[in-house]
Amino acid sequence: xxxxxxxxxxxxxxxxxxxxxNVLNRPEAVAEETRSRVLAAISDLGYVRNDSARQLRAGRxxxxxxVVLDVANPFFTDVVRGAEPLIETAGAVVTVCDSGEDVRRExxxxxxxxxxxxxxxxxxxxxxxxxxxIERLSGHDIPVxxxxxxxGRHPHCSVAVDDVHGGRLAARHLVDAGHERIAFIGGPAxxxxxxxxxxxxQEVCEEAGVALDVFDTPGLNFAAGREAxxxxxxxxxxxxxxxxxxxxxxxxxxxxxxxxxxxxPQECAIIGYDDIDFAAAAAVPLSSVRQPRSQLGRTAAxxxxxxxxxxxxxTHRNVVFQPELIARASTAMDLEPPM
Amino acid sequence: xxxxxxxxxxxxxxxxxxxxxNVLNRPEAVAEETRSRVLAAISDLGYVRNDSARQLRAGRxxxxxxVVLDVANPFFTDVVRGAEPLIETAGAVVTVCDSGEDVRRExxxxxxxxxxxxxxxxxxxxxxxxxxxIERLSGHDIPVxxxxxxxGRHPHCSVAVDDVHGGRLAARHLVDAGHERIAFIGGPAxxxxxxxxxxxxQEVCEEAGVALDVFDTPGLNFAAGREAxxxxxxxxxxxxxxxxxxxxxxxxxxxxxxxxxxxxPQECAIIGYDDIDFAAAAAVPLSSVRQPRSQLGRTAAxxxxxxxxxxxxxTHRNVVFQPELIARASTAMDLEPPM
DNA sequence: CGGTCTTTTTGAATCGTTTCATCAGGGGTT
DNA sequence: AACCCCTGATGAAACGATTCAAAAAGACCG
Numbered sequence: 001x002x003x004x005x006x007x008x009x010x011x012x013x014x015x016x017x018x019x020x021x022n023v024l025n026r027p028e029a030v031a032e033e034t035r036s037r038v039l040a041a042i043s044d045l046g047y048v049r050n051d052s053a054r055q056l057r058a059g060r061x062x063x064x065x066x067v068v069l070d071v072a073n074p075f076f077t078d079v080v081r082g083a084e085p086l087i088e089t090a091g092a093v094v095t096v097c098d099s100g101e102d103v104r105r106e107x108x109x110x111x112x113x114x115x116x117x118x119x120x121x122x123x124x125x126x127x128x129x130x131x132x133x134i135e136r137l138s139g140h141d142i143p144v145x146x147x148x149x150x151x152g153r154h155p156h157c158s159v160a161v162d163d164v165h166g167g168r169l170a171a172r173h174l175v176d177a178g179h180e181r182i183a184f185i186g187g188p189a190x191x192x193x194x195x196x197x198x199x200x201x202q203e204v205c206e207e208a209g210v211a212l213d214v215f216d217t218p219g220l221n222f223a224a225g226r227e228a229x230x231x232x233x234x235x236x237x238x239x240x241x242x243x244x245x246x247x248x249x250x251x252x253x254x255x256x257x258x259x260x261x262x263x264x265p266q267e268c269a270i271i272g273y274d275d276i277d278f279a280a281a282a283a284v285p286l287s288s289v290r291q292p293r294s295q296l297g298r299t300a301a302x303x304x305x306x307x308x309x310x311x312x313x314x315t316h317r318n319v320v321f322q323p324e325l326i327a328r329a330s331t332a333m334d335l336e337p338p339m
Numbered sequence: 340x341x342x343x344x345x346x347x348x349x350x351x352x353x354x355x356x357x358x359x360x361n362v363l364n365r366p367e368a369v370a371e372e373t374r375s376r377v378l379a380a381i382s383d384l385g386y387v388r389n390d391s392a393r394q395l396r397a398g399r400x401x402x403x404x405x406v407v408l409d410v411a412n413p414f415f416t417d418v419v420r421g422a423e424p425l426i427e428t429a430g431a432v433v434t435v436c437d438s439g440e441d442v443r444r445e446x447x448x449x450x451x452x453x454x455x456x457x458x459x460x461x462x463x464x465x466x467x468x469x470x471x472x473i474e475r476l477s478g479h480d481i482p483v484x485x486x487x488x489x490x491g492r493h494p495h496c497s498v499a500v501d502d503v504h505g506g507r508l509a510a511r512h513l514v515d516a517g518h519e520r521i522a523f524i525g526g527p528a529x530x531x532x533x534x535x536x537x538x539x540x541q542e543v544c545e546e547a548g549v550a551l552d553v554f555d556t557p558g559l560n561f562a563a564g565r566e567a568x569x570x571x572x573x574x575x576x577x578x579x580x581x582x583x584x585x586x587x588x589x590x591x592x593x594x595x596x597x598x599x600x601x602x603x604p605q606e607c608a609i610i611g612y613d614d615i616d617f618a619a620a621a622a623v624p625l626s627s628v629r630q631p632r633s634q635l636g637r638t639a640a641x642x643x644x645x646x647x648x649x650x651x652x653x654t655h656r657n658v659v660f661q662p663e664l665i666a667r668a669s670t671a672m673d674l675e676p677p678m
Numbered sequence: 679c680g681g682t683c684t685t686t687t688t689g690a691a692t693c694g695t696t697t698c699a700t701c702a703g704g705g706g707t708t
Numbered sequence: 709a710a711c712c713c714c715t716g717a718t719g720a721a722a723c724g725a726t727t728c729a730a731a732a733a734g735a736c737c738g
Contacts, residue, residue, distance in 0.1 A: 002480055003398065003724095005723090005724055006724065007724080015687075015688090016688050016689065017688090017689085017724090018689070018690095018727080018728090019686085019687060021725065022687085022726095024725095025726075029686080030686070030687085034686080046475070046478075046479070048453050048479065049725080050395070050454065050456065050723085050724055050725065051454040051455045052391045052392075052395040052455075052456065052723085052724080052725090053391075053395050053693090053724035053725040053726085054724085054725055054726075055391035055725095056391040056392050056395050056692095056693050056694065056723090056724080056725075057692075057693050057725055058725090059693070061391070071416050071419075071435070072413060072416040072417070074411060077410055077411040081411070093451055095434050095435075096410070096434075096435055112390075112432055114387050115387055115388050116390045116391075117389065117391065136385070140385070140387065141341060141342075222616055222620070252620070255619065255620040278590070278617050278620075280594065281561070281590045281591070281593065281594040281617075281622060282620060282621065283621060283622050283624070285622070342694095344693090344694055344695090345694065345695065346694080354717075355717065356694090356695080356696095356718090356719085357696085357717070357718055357719065357720095358716085358718075359695095360696060361696095361716090361717085363695095368715090369716070369717080370715080370716060370717090373716080388694090388695085389693085389694050389695070390695095391693085391694080391695090392693075392694035392695040392723090393695055394723095395693090395695075395696095395724065396694085396695050396696050396697085396722080396723055397695090397696080397723085
């Protein structure tokens with residue numbers, strides 16, 4: 001009554017359900033006259049296909065899920081934007097899930113996605129603790145591509161950026177400018193990308209004999225940057241430059257520094273990571289380490305569909321991109337950093 | 340073989356499928372001993388429920404869709420964030436669709452969502468052209484709540500902000516500061532929110548005898564703001580203040596003005612709309628018209644579930660919030676605007 | 679008019695759950 | 709032993725589409 005099904009359409013058009021199905025799925029196989037009669041019935045009755053039934057029969061949905069750490073972070077929306085065209089061209093649908101850097105939320109999403117029998121999964125995992133969950137999905141025939149994250153020994157394709165190198169780039173940039181005490185703001189340290197960026201930074205600092213203060217944050221957003229700076233300003237021996245684990249944190253830090261009357265870059269330089277669009281438009285245009293965001297997404301989608309197409313005889317590929325330093329006013333070097 | 344179903348679990352546990360289903364859905368109705376045997380079988384076989392089959396049986400999915408104009412706009416992610424808790428508490432799942440201010444994309448999403456028999460829909464429509472499509476959904480028993488948009492004569496609940504008033508607030512703020520030629524940047528004009536903001540602005544300008552230049556843009560993002568400013572700077576009679584239809588446009592405009600050496604606010608004031616977090620952290624902290632973003636989302640979700648609960652005897656409600664002016668440095672009045 | 683092809687259409691089986699009327703097996707009472 | 713109750717378990721009937729072997733309907737030829 002409330003919903004109209006193929007049976008109703010068939011009755012109205014005086015044909016069998018098989019024929020209605022054919023009109024929808026292989027129109028060329030049904031006679032012109034019959035086809036138009038069926039189409040008329042469809043629009044008369046306002047019939048809409050039931051996707052659950054199709055999926056049940058097909059055994060798979062046509063949805064590709066993208067699980068990201070933070071949808072509010074422009075980095076991830078750009079990654080998704082990069083992946084969408086390819087996915088849609090393939091006739092699939094994109095659904096974006098936000099783990100919010102929370103393992104429990106992530107896991108809940110994974111459970112649901114598995115129940116939905118998604119066509120494939122692009123995911124930036126929160127940390128390593130969901131590895132077995134994720135493997136379970138690929139064990140159940142759901143191809144998985146790790147995004148912004150090397151596969152390591154895990155059996156998946158991956159698209160990543162060399163974050164250790166990114167960390168080095170940022171640190172070297174600050175060291176070259178003459179800074180002798182640097183702060184790193186970011187966290188939680190369990191997030192591999194953050195750990196890598198920090199590792200690269202540490203490496204350079206040690207080599208150059210530069211002091212490094214690490215401020216661990218509970219998340220990667222405005223508030224984290226602001227709070228870390230509050231702490232930092234209390235210190236006696238204050239760093240003259242800050243490397244933030246991403247641009248959101250950097251913008252928060254910048255805001256807090258400005259509020260406290262600390263001049264950027266003269267009294268404290270800042271460099272971020274990701275080079276989101278907002279970075280260039282910030283209070284002081286923000287230096288940053290650029291990642292090829294949409295290319296990450298595009299490549300990830302490509303790998304996913306390759307895996308789907310190749311089936312059994314697929315071998316996983318791991319693509320690594322190199323980040324690039326973008327210097328702007330927030331680390332301008334033509335001013336001597338204060339002693 | 341590849342997928343394991345309830346039947347397999349039933350066989351392994353030596354019970355009927357009905358019992359397996361009961362274990363999953365009403366565990367209290369099955370004897371302790373049987374239950375644990377079934378659970379063991381489930382985890383042995385790695386059984387995962389098939390959501391398509393559940394949905395087919397249930398006739399509805401447990402997904403609430405949110406269709407927004409631009410996922411990369413923090414305004415919308417905040418709205419979604421506001422709506423999520425309530426939706427998840429209700430045991431439903433959120434899926435976010437991005438229309439990208441494009442009617443065709445929007446329509447494609449609606450078609451798919453209808454085929455998926457979503458539980459409900461929160462949508463910020465691109466313009467009026469999809470009104471009949473949207474009504475079709477509610478006709479097919481899918482409750483719809485319009486977000487950031489009054490329902491007008493359409494048969495839906497809605498949660499909106501008084502954009503005409505918002506436009507007035509912004510314009511009055513600029514007029515009070517002594518500006519005598521103002522620019523409005525935003526578009527396309529077919530988007531009702533934009534039209535409203537402009538209308539409010541026009542009203543105040545006319546009343547005050549202030550000149551208003553309208554720069555129509557093809558979208559509401561950084562690039563739009565930058566390009567409009569390029570045009571504006573070419574003009575002989577250049578406005579001394581700009582009202583941008585949203586903060587993204589405003590940040591683009593700010594960036595372009597700064598690049599051209601035009602001092603903000605001394606030589607050109609700027610005010611945006613939405614008061615996204617980035618506004619306060621901008622090159623020059625951005626004045627803006629604040630909307631209660633997460634409250635919009637929360638209320639929308641509330642209305643949706645009210646409608647679901649009330650069923651037939653539901654009467655649509657239309658909630659309107661009032662926007663609030665947030666004055667920051669980009670319109671600082673302590674400096675006389677130049678003649 | 680019978681026979682051979684080709685083009686269309688049919689109808690039943692299937693996908694994996696949920697639901698619900700029914701049935702089995704104990705206890706307990708008379 | 710006959711009866712009723714109660715707790716648990718069962719199995720078949722949906723749900724709505726797709727698929728495919730088989731039947732029907734034409735078309736064409738001799």
